[in-house]
Amino acid sequence: MLRSPFFYFFIFLLFISCEEKANLLVKPQKSNKEAKLIQEKATEQLLKNNYNNAFYLFNKSKIAFELSKDSMNIVYNLIQMANIQQINGDYYGSKETLTEALPYAKVDDSYNSAINNSFGIADKELSIYNDAIFYYNQAIQVSSEQIDKQSPLNNIAVVYIKQKKYDKAIKILEGILKTKAFDEFIKSKARVIDNLGYAHFKKGQNEKGFQLMRESLELRKKADDTYGSIESYLHLAEFYSKTDIKKSNEYAKKAYEISTNLNSVDERLRALAFLISNGSEANYGKKYVAINDSIIKIRNNFKNKFAKIKYDSKKEKDENQKLRLEKAENELSLQKAKYQRIFFIIGIISLFFLLFYLRKxxxxxxxxxxxxxxxxxxxxxxxxxxxxxxxxxxxxxxxxxxxxxxxxxxxxxxxxxxxxxxxxxxxxxxxNSNIDVKANYALNLKEMLSTYNSDTTNVIINSIEKVNWDLIDEIKKITIYRVLQELMVNMKKHSQASLVVVKFDSNGKTVFIDYTDNGKGSQKNKIIKNGLQNMENRILSNKGTITFDTEPDKGFKVKITMPK
The missing domain is CATH 1.10.287 (Helix Hairpins)
Known part of the structure; x- marks a missing residue:
């Protein structure tokens, strides 16, 4: 008996496609050394305030550590990236980065604490105070060392001051100062004393507040904490703003000079705000506007660059993953070669006939x-x-x-x-054969639907002659044919229907097709998949619509509309 070339070709393909896949695992490259070097370069750039370069390198190092699943270094890099974003005012972006870091934070409580503390800082700067306090408390809970709890405690006190809950702030700050181990950290101690004095001042206890703020400033001078002294000068400028404008301006100018030297923009703006409110020279207002406009542009630029760095890195990572998967597929193909040799000659001959058939x-x-x-x-x-x-x-x-x-x-x-x-x-x-879309289209369509008649299934075709098929685009006729064919195949395989009705109608501009069977149906949330998904894609690509209506044991209904 003469066999069709497709018989041999499909046997050939079957041995290629149905062979059980080997478990090919792409082993990550041992990139710890390289990733560590990139991390060190990132730290150097951060210390030089080259934030774009630092962010890019920390992100690149993170991706390299992901290959070796080094959670400790991954979370470190992400925290540094979030820190850079906060420095540049991208608080929402920093929260996204910190969220990415959370799954890795389980490796060490100190990282978990740092992440929650950074979440709190972001929400504080965004004036989401209750959330900020929540995250600071989380940082305290996961801190194993008493000294590690002092920073988030101080931050909670700062939020309370902003909320005008001065008694709560004072209680926390006095508790921190009672911690003996805290005495060794002079700069941190000075910050807490300054906040305590500021809280007393805001509460109306001016003399006590002033003494504490002056004490903090002296400590900061002795510790050479130039940056910390800015906050002391700003607090003292506010203290004198109601009673002695001259002294208020002196402290504000001092804060302005130091923040200018240290390129600390936010503090410069705060100092200028005091000078303006105190009625100083008009040029301070111009400086404020110029600096404020400049920093908004710079920070928006940073936000866009940080987002682009992440996007480009993800794209590159996805492309590398694709290459690794392609490599794995190539190795799998080599393993299958031994099964292909048996049918190689048959396959080549069959492929020749198949290509000829496909060409026709x-x-x-x-x-x-x-x-x-x-x-x-x-x-x-x-x-x-x-x-x-x-x-x-x-x-x-x-x-x-x-x-x-x-x-x-x-x-x-x-x-x-x-x-x-x-x-x-x-x-x-x-x-999968060719479809005649010319004069015999309606007859062929009807014949195709009728082939699904059987002893157990009755297929009824109504009003196919109502549609003027000659006016319908050929691609749309092919689409209708294939979609109905897929519906019939789906019915035959899955529905166990004894009756199928396919009804056609047209209003001159649109073709309407209603398909109904009395099969076993399906749950609505499970119908759009496999062949049914193909139907929907075909119809939508031709600007038509398709809706499915089904319930278990209630049959299967499909409504199709197709513009001519």
Whole structure:
């Protein structure tokens, strides 16, 4: 018996596609050394205030550490990136980075504490005070050392001052100062004393507040804490703003000079605000506007750059992952080569016939239809091969390996198995054959639907002649044909329907198709997948609509509209 070339070709493809995949794991490169060097360069750039370069390098180091799953260094890099974003006013961006760091923070309580503390700082700067306090408390809870709790405690007190809850702030700050280990950290102690004095001042206890703020300033001078002294000068400028404008201006100017030297923009703006409110020279107002406009532009630029660095890095990472997967697929292909050798000659011959057939099949199609349907056709054929033929072919091969073919009965059984496979191949070929979209389209469509009539299923086709098919675009006719074909295949495989009705209608501009069967139906949230998803994609790509209506044991309904 002469066999179709598709019979041999599909057996060849089957052995290639159905072989069980080997467990190929792409081992991460041992990049710790390289990642550490990048991290060190990032730290150098951060100390030089080169924030763009530092952020880029910390991100690059993080990605390199991800390959070796070094959680400790991953979370360190992410915290530094969030810190850079906060320095440059990108508080929402820093919260995204800190969220990314949370899963890695379990490696060490100090990292967990730092992340929560940074969350608190971001929310404080965004004036989300209750959330800020929540995160500061989280940082305190995960801190194993008493000294580590002092920074978030101080930050909670600062928020309370902003909320005008001065008694709560004072209680916390006095408690911090009672911690003996805290005496060794002069700069931190001076900050707490300054905040305590400021809280007393805001509460109305001016003399006590002034003494504490002056004490803090002296400590900061002795400790050479130039940056910390800015806050002391600003607090004292505010203290004198109601009673002695001259002294208030002196402290404000001092804060302005130091913040200018240290390029601390926010503090410069605060100092200028005091000078302006105290009625100083008009040029302070111009400086304030110029600096404020400049910093807004710079910070917006930083935000955009940080986002772009993350986006570009993710894109590069995805591309590298794709290359690794392609490499794994290549290795898998080499493993399959031993199974392909047996059928190589048959496959080459079959491929020649297939290419000839495909050339004939597609030669009259326009370019748009080629692009649109190629993927769907390949997917359908591959699925049909796997679903329809895999078990039968493997069973047949097993039969030839276990039964002596010299026996006539065995030979006949083998031929029957091969004939069965051949019949299935012809069915697949028929389902994916060319469609006549000319004068015989309606007749062919009706014949296709009628082929699904059987002893157990009655297919009724109503009013197909109401549609003037000659006025409908050829691509849309192909779409309607394929979608209805997929519905019928789905019905045959899954619905167990005894009655199917396909009704056609048209209003001159639009074709309406109603499909109904009395099968077992399905849950609505499970119907859009596999072939049904293909139907929806086909219809939508031609500006049509398709809706599915089904419930378990209540049949299956589909409504399709297609503009001419």
């Amino acid at each position: 099949f597609y030669q009259n199609r326009n370019r748009i239809e080629k692009i649109k349907t190629a993927y769907d056709t390949e997917t359908r054929i591959a699925k049909d091969i796997h679903d329809e033929l895999a078990n039968d072919v493997f069973n047949t091969i097993t039969y030839t390996q276990t039964q002596p073919l010299t026996n006539e009965n065995n030979k006949e059984t083998l031929l029957q198995k091969l004939d069965h496979i051949y019949a299935r191949v012809r069915g697949i070929s028929r389902e």
